[in-house]
Each structure stands twice: as C-alpha cells, then as structure tokens.
Amino acid sequence: MRKLADGGPKLRESMCLKVPKQYGEKTLILANRLKIVNNGIEIQRDQDFVYIPLVRKPSGDESRNLKEQVAGCKLSTYVFRERKKHEPSLIELLEDKLPPHLLASLPHSADFVGDIAIIEVSPELDPHKKIIGEAILKTNKNVRTVLAKAGAVSGTYRLREFSVIAGEAKTETVHKEYGCQYHVDVAKVYFSPRLSYEHNRVASLVKKGETVIDLFTGVGPFAIQIAKNRENVEVYAVDVNPHAIEYLKRNIRLNRVEEKVHPILGDARRVVNEKLFGVADRVIMNLPEKAIEFVDASCKAMKPSGGVAHFYCFVDASDSLDNVKGRFVEAVEKWGRKVEEILFFRRVRATAPCEWQIVVDARIH
Ligand SMILES: C[S@@+](CC[C@H](N)C(=O)[O-])C[C@H]1O[C@@H](n2cnc3c(N)ncnc32)[C@H](O)[C@@H]1O
Structure with a gap:
C-alpha cells in the first residue's frame, strides 16, 4: 500500500494554518477553496497538529470563517520541506469536480502491482470513479491502468473481481520486487x-x-x-x-x-x-x-x-x-x-x- 502523492527535501520557514490533527483534512479542503495553500512546500504533521503552508495571509473574513468552521485553527509559522517540483495531489486535481464531503472520502493510498494501481472506492464515490481513476493516472506517471476493487478476496484461488476505471483495459502486468520480476494477472491469480x-x-x-x-x-x-x-x-x-x-x-x-x-x-x-x-x-x-x-x-x-x-x-x-x-x-x-x-x-x-x-x-x- 503506497501513498498516492510524493514530496521533496530543502527547508523553508513559512506562514501556515496550525490545526488539531483531526481537522487537518477539512481545513485543507477549506483552504484550497480559498486558494491560500502553498503547494510548493509539504504539509507537516507532529503528534497533535497539522501545519498547512500558505501563499498569503487569509483576509479578516476568511480568517473568521476558518476559525468558526475549524475549532483550534490558528495562523502560525513553521519550518517546511520544499517540494522539488510540485506534483498536484489527487485532492487538488479533483477539487473543482467533487464537493468537499466527497473529496474527504478519496482514497489516500493504492496497491501498485507493476503499472497497475488498485484502489478501494467507497460507495458514495462510485458514480465518480472514472474521474478519480483519470486523476490517479495523471498523478502517478508510471501507472497505465487503474482498477477498483469490486468484491472481497474469495474462493480456493483467493481471487477478487476488479473493474477497470481508467487507462488500458487490462489486469496483467509485470511487477518488480527485491530484484525479481513477476508476470501476474491480478484477476486470475492471487498477488x-x-x-x-x-x-x-x-x-x-x-x-x-x-x-x-x-x-x-x-x-x-x-x-x-x-x-x-x-x-x-x-x-x-x-x-x-x-x-x-x-x-x-x-x-x-x-x-x-x-x-x-x-x-x-x-x-x-x-x-x-x-x-x-x-x-x-x-x-x-x-x-x-x-x-x-x-x-x-x-x-x-x-x-x-x-x-x-x-x-x-x-x-x-x-x-x-x-x-x-x-x-x-x-x-x-x-x-x-x-x-x-x-x-x-x-x-x-x-x-x-x-x-x-x-x-x-x-x-x-
Ligand atoms: C494467499 S495466496 C499466496 C500466494 C503467494 N504465496 C504469495 O505470497 O503471493 C494462496 C494460494 O494458495 C493456493 N491454494 C489454495 N488452496 C490450495 C491447495 N489446497 N493446494 C495448493 N494451493 C492452494 C491459491 O490458489 C493461492 O494461489
């Protein structure tokens, strides 16, 4: 299981929103809608808080609105890691296409088998799985096919059904692991x-x-x-x-x-x-x-x-x-x-x- 977006090194101090960690995702969605998130540097987390870097200070109204909607949200500064090159995240690619409550249920990770990404799509996202698949293809350059799980692993052969939601219509690939390579068809064999x-x-x-x-x-x-x-x-x-x-x-x-x-x-x-x-x-x-x-x-x-x-x-x-x-x-x-x-x-x-x-x-x- 790998996360669906990557980051990079170098440190930089920046203005940010500091929020209790349980509100990180909600705050990110709100801040993205205000277009105040600095996507050139990585969001940071510690044990209790999430730090969302900003490109500008929120206006008085924006600040009031954020504080009303997110308990404990504060304007602060923090030392962030710079991204080498900004790759848009899944949320960023889909923020204009899906309402906030659906953005919050997007998958955070996928199984990557060779050039196939396999994700679990929650029932409320089912009508939108095609655009989610397309966004995963855009954010993961090595992926050619996106499959959605369409059932549990079952039967003697331990197989599960999949539906192709984006890219090439295939379930076969070559997967590399610790210097070995494996031909595998995820619809026909367990892997x-x-x-x-x-x-x-x-x-x-x-x-x-x-x-x-x-x-x-x-x-x-x-x-x-x-x-x-x-x-x-x-x-x-x-x-x-x-x-x-x-x-x-x-x-x-x-x-x-x-x-x-x-x-x-x-x-x-x-x-x-x-x-x-x-x-x-x-x-x-x-x-x-x-x-x-x-x-x-x-x-x-x-x-x-x-x-x-x-x-x-x-x-x-x-x-x-x-x-x-x-x-x-x-x-x-x-x-x-x-x-x-x-x-x-x-x-x-x-x-x-x-x-x-x-x-x-x-x-x-
Ligand atoms: C969980 S998969 C493990 C595959 C592999 N060891 C791996 O790590 O990817 C279990 C495998 O056992 C096979 N299997 C199930 N019942 C079996 C049996 N009675 N005799 C031999 N193989 C069996 C299935 O076809 C499946 O490929």
Missing part, C-alpha cells in the same frame, strides 16, 4: 505487493543447500526470490490454481531459476503425499485462512530430522499472539511432531478493520 517484506524476510532466512517447499506459491514470489538469492537450493512450488502455475513457469524463465524451482500443479496435501514426503528443510504455508488445516501436510513434508515452518494465519484483533502460537503447536503435535522452538512471530498487516495477518516461524522436530 499482493503488501507481502513483499515477508517474501524477502523468509528468503533471507534460507541457508545454502536447503530444500524448500512453498505449499501455496501463487506466481512464486517466495520460491523465486529464494532461488535467485540463495545458493544450491531446491524449491518445490505448489499451487492448485492452473493459472498460478502457468504464471509461475513464465516467472521461473524470466528470473532464470529453471534449475532451482520446480513448479507443481495440484492440491498441497495430495502433492506432499504423492511426491514430497519427508524432503523439506523448510515449508512455507501462506494460505492464511486455511493454513491450520494443512499443518498435517507441512509436518509430512518435513525431513524426519525436522525443519522450519513459516505459518500464516488471520486472527481477530482481540485474539492474542499466544493463542495463535498455542493453536499451531497443538496442530503440530496432533500430527506426531513437536514444536522445538518458536523462532519468530509478528503481525504482518491489517487485513480488515478488526483482523490481522500473523506469521509464526517455528522449528519443528
């Missing part, structure tokens, strides 16, 4: 740029000579990064979605890891039972909504001497990390193995208002 840190974190833990099984590989971001950056490894990359395996094969060629990554189409449990029993030093289980149901496959896939599991799951915000670890340890023990050590765990990202994706790394004996 999230928000997992890039995880892909890199897990890849960096793999040791020379390991055999790794990526049980739910998608287009292969774990498998390919491991193969590209670690020496003398074998990676078995499994997925049940035929499109995912087709893209994975293209990505294996694109990243020149044909010798190290072995794509396998099929259900993870069946593939382990038939082909990958007792071979792995490390198993990656990135199917958060169901990974707990595949702990048996993961235990069977590991060498008799044991190995490391990377277990992903979704939890309620009210659920503790200790409960998650407990459920995982219990599931491993049910399949006749033991968790020797919990090596690491963390919240990966918020996935819904009260839901987190969690990862647990564990040494299994």
Whole structure:
C-alpha cells in the first residue's frame, strides 16, 4: 500500500494554518477553496497538529470563517520541506469536480502491482470513479491502468473481481520486487505487493543447500526470490490454481531459476503425499485462512530430522499472539511432531478493520 502523492527535501520557514490533527483534512479542503495553500512546500504533521503552508495571509473574513468552521485553527509559522517540483495531489486535481464531503472520502493510498494501481472506492464515490481513476493516472506517471476493487478476496484461488476505471483495459502486468520480476494477472491469480517484506524476510532466512517447499506459491514470489538469492537450493512450488502455475513457469524463465524451482500443479496435501514426503528443510504455508488445516501436510513434508515452518494465519484483533502460537503447536503435535522452538512471530498487516495477518516461524522436530 503506497501513498498516492510524493514530496521533496530543502527547508523553508513559512506562514501556515496550525490545526488539531483531526481537522487537518477539512481545513485543507477549506483552504484550497480559498486558494491560500502553498503547494510548493509539504504539509507537516507532529503528534497533535497539522501545519498547512500558505501563499498569503487569509483576509479578516476568511480568517473568521476558518476559525468558526475549524475549532483550534490558528495562523502560525513553521519550518517546511520544499517540494522539488510540485506534483498536484489527487485532492487538488479533483477539487473543482467533487464537493468537499466527497473529496474527504478519496482514497489516500493504492496497491501498485507493476503499472497497475488498485484502489478501494467507497460507495458514495462510485458514480465518480472514472474521474478519480483519470486523476490517479495523471498523478502517478508510471501507472497505465487503474482498477477498483469490486468484491472481497474469495474462493480456493483467493481471487477478487476488479473493474477497470481508467487507462488500458487490462489486469496483467509485470511487477518488480527485491530484484525479481513477476508476470501476474491480478484477476486470475492471487498477488499482493503488501507481502513483499515477508517474501524477502523468509528468503533471507534460507541457508545454502536447503530444500524448500512453498505449499501455496501463487506466481512464486517466495520460491523465486529464494532461488535467485540463495545458493544450491531446491524449491518445490505448489499451487492448485492452473493459472498460478502457468504464471509461475513464465516467472521461473524470466528470473532464470529453471534449475532451482520446480513448479507443481495440484492440491498441497495430495502433492506432499504423492511426491514430497519427508524432503523439506523448510515449508512455507501462506494460505492464511486455511493454513491450520494443512499443518498435517507441512509436518509430512518435513525431513524426519525436522525443519522450519513459516505459518500464516488471520486472527481477530482481540485474539492474542499466544493463542495463535498455542493453536499451531497443538496442530503440530496432533500430527506426531513437536514444536522445538518458536523462532519468530509478528503481525504482518491489517487485513480488515478488526483482523490481522500473523506469521509464526517455528522449528519443528
Ligand atoms: C494467499 S495466496 C499466496 C500466494 C503467494 N504465496 C504469495 O505470497 O503471493 C494462496 C494460494 O494458495 C493456493 N491454494 C489454495 N488452496 C490450495 C491447495 N489446497 N493446494 C495448493 N494451493 C492452494 C491459491 O490458489 C493461492 O494461489
């Protein structure tokens, strides 16, 4: 998830509006309408206040009006960072086209997959999504297509529907991540740029000579990064979605890891039972909504001497990390193995208002 506008360095003291941070957005909209915002320098924030730089002092009437509408709004000075070159923000591009209450609900960020920007459009903005998409194309020069999410991630293949709201009518692109490239069609295979840190974190833990099984590989971001950056490894990359395996094969060629990554189409449990029993030093289980149901496959896939599991799951915000670890340890023990050590765990990202994706790394004996 990246913000939809950028800024630049150099410092400059300037007159500004200082407002309690909860009123920052409302004040910006009002100040933009008065055409008093200095767009050459960046708005600043501290713990309590937002500082909006001004090109001129507001007139007496304007000042009174601002103070009436925004509690705690004051004229002040502050040291701002200059923008190298002013790129208009989404709000600036749309301020003449949308009423203020709709400007306030514009998306602040997008997922960028290659040259595709993916945004969530709130229902009240739905009739205006085309002009929002056009504005995103203008403010993000590397973007060729803007997609709006048209549903939740669902089904065995973990897909979501999209509608093209601006630019080229496509859902396929090439995404770059930590020196690797991935062909991906976001309508046919699961891919999230928000997992890039995880892909890199897990890849960096793999040791020379390991055999790794990526049980739910998608287009292969774990498998390919491991193969590209670690020496003398074998990676078995499994997925049940035929499109995912087709893209994975293209990505294996694109990243020149044909010798190290072995794509396998099929259900993870069946593939382990038939082909990958007792071979792995490390198993990656990135199917958060169901990974707990595949702990048996993961235990069977590991060498008799044991190995490391990377277990992903979704939890309620009210659920503790200790409960998650407990459920995982219990599931491993049910399949006749033991968790020797919990090596690491963390919240990966918020996935819904009260839901987190969690990862647990564990040494299994
Ligand atoms: C959340 S995605 C993870 C993709 C990838 N690991 C990544 O980081 O981008 C889960 C993947 O598991 C696959 N999948 C779901 N059920 C499966 C099963 N029983 N066996 C193998 N793959 C499965 C889906 O098709 C999907 O591509």
